[in-house]
Amino acid sequence: CDSEYSFVFLSSILHEFVHELFAGMKVLGCYQFRVTRNSNLFVDEEAVMNLRAKIQGELPQRHFGDAVRLEV
16 A cells, blocks of 8 residues: 555444454344434524534433434
8 A cells, every 4th residue: 555544444344353243153244234313402503602512512411312213
């Protein structure tokens, strides 16, 4: 590789070492998926002067919501 930096997808690393992650189990497949959760995060964008600061303040109190979508 001639460049100073090399990039690898995280999913490629997980696929390569999946047998070590689940030691003692027979891994039949490895697939990417995404779970979207209901965040219950409501912010009135017009009433807030600094939206970024408001969201950063709300995130630590937020709990994981129910799964609302699964993408495979």
